[in-house]
Amino acid sequence: MTVPAAPGPAPAAAPGPVLACRQWADRRADVDPLTGTVTSDPRSAAASPADDAALECALRMATAWGTHVVAVTVGPPGSEAVLREALAAGAERAVRVDAPEPGDAASVAAAIAGVAGMVGARAVLCGDMGWGRGSGAVPALVAAVLDARQALGLVDLATDPEQPGVVTGWRRLDGGRRQHLRAAAPFVASVEGGVALLRRAPLAGVLGAGQATIEVVAPAGTCPVPSWTPSSTGPGRPRTHVVDGPDPDDPVRRRVELLTGLTAERPARRVVRAEPVDAAHQLIAALADWGEWS
């Protein structure tokens, strides 16, 4: 399924920097199975493989677009380690949003969006999940705050030097399917850890990063998050349907066909190209036709 870029501002000829988000978290946090208490050691904290992949994508993107990378994290002074890694690998500038704890997704998103505005970023890249396998909501919230396009959960990301500000990529869908995306800046993208392997930082970069100045800014508050009331917090238990069985007098073959639907007529496959809202309506209508939506 190919989704063309939605109408928006024309791609910028000389885009601003690419913002690479890096979450600082303990890789080996110990969770007490009885109390749920989390004990973490800042020394084993690091960026996740997905954040490393996002940084690598940002560096490649910046090279292709003729711009530079700004690395950002939200956390205490200890989190500057992940920024220095980014500087060593090739980021030109690093910003830490000062926070004793990273906070919830809304406050982290607001902080990142604030930095994106501060540096004039045209693209924001994040890992799709950190070590804590959180909600994954931060990139979408950043996109909402920035009113930018979003391309989330990418398993492949490519840039074209001939089209600065434009990326193409694939993302994973349910059922083993893939969706091809094309997005023009400004956009927020999140990538899986396997998208790219972070380059080995050169020694000169490491030496320079150790002494580089990290900009520290205050948190920007929080961003509006859609509120909802969960209908249920337990496991999903769909109702059972009473389905009439085939006539027991039918031959075995006929009964197997009826039970498995092997020979049943299926509606013709249709490929629909539509705007998201219209596509959603068409999906609902199709489900209703099939008796799967009431």
Place this chain on the structure above:
Amino acid sequence: MSAPGSLTASDNAASSDAARFDAVVVGAGPAGSAAALVLARRGHRVCLLERGPYPGSKNMYGGVVYPRILDELLPGWWEEAPVQRWVTRRATMMLTADQALTVDFRSEAWGQPPYNGATALRPDFDAWLAAKAVDAGALLVTSTTATGLLRDGPGGTVGGVTTDRPGGDLRARVVVACDGVNSFLAKEAGLYGKPDPANYTLGAKEVLALPAATIEDRFALGPGQGADFEIIGCTGDIAGGGFLYTNRDSLAVGVVLHLPALAAAGVRPEQLIAGLKAHPAVAPLVAGGELVEYSAHLIPEGGYDMMPTLTGPGMLVAGDAAAMCLAAGIWLEGVNFAIGSGMAAGESAAEALERGDVSEGGLSGYERRLRDGFVLQDHRRLRHAPHLLLSDRVQRRYPQLACDIVEDLFTVTNPEPKPGIGRLVRRRVASSGVRLRHLAADSWRALRTFG
């Protein structure tokens, strides 16, 4: 788009001076950090290179540190050093299959400043010591491995190291190799002869989590006090020993195994640790402990006789890289020798740099310092201890003999009268197969070694 006044990575990449130092210290363990600290305090530009993500991250250590060597370097170190427990109880256990003879000593004085020894977690201790070097001005570079030596000075003088990073040459007038027991730098420099596996042991340990109060109850310790148990006779046919140390809320229990004997026996170290933990004298101490770590590491136990040439043109070797680990039975020490040799290396390198002579002769003050101090004096005096302690009689026959004699001594066999102690000892010696001349010879060797 850089912040005003900020130094960016690319700025540094453009500057070749960034990778040029007075000294590069390879390995941020106790030896390396001590050397870097001394050099930095003397005003030299030092790079402290560490292959792990942070100092201590690659260390496997389950022992006691004796940090009094820090008295001069870091006065009042005990007020801030990250120790687990101050060791106030030292015990030596001799085990047979179903017997245990323990010589147990405790001193309350060891639980007060300036203390004696402490259990410590090396990721804490090494990071603390490395931070002192950084505070003094050393540049710590982590996650970077030294892969070789740069030899571009006159006469093949070492002029720095290559690393596993792109553009990874670090140039320095002096290289201090503190890269651990398998020092590839010392070997590349030709400072080691042909390696002999008989000079190495394999230390394997488990860390068992237990509540602090449980540890204090079981080992009869006060809050903050620790115990150090050294054990012989627990490694079957393999020469070696065992240990049991108390951390704050965990125990380190393990074995040290003579490498050739381990290879010949075809036994896995964890089997021996399991056997040690199941021994009736040890099992109650470790019962209920949750296994939180298993690790193993080579130990250079050959002592003085396996040490490399300590100095080369533009290069010094210190710590485990120079085999400065003392395994002399009642004295099992390494960290203090590492710090001592690192300090001596730092002072000698600083002197050489200030004189402008980093040739082998210019760095010869290093070996002189070591010979004048405890590092080489202790090793030289105890050079025969490893051979004596790893002998079959000391490993197996004497523990059995001692346990049998003590069992006889304390076994009441009424209505028979008590035997005389002399008669009892003679009877046991005769039945043990230990010849008196061997006993006398070993006693004489022990006297000469430890006396």
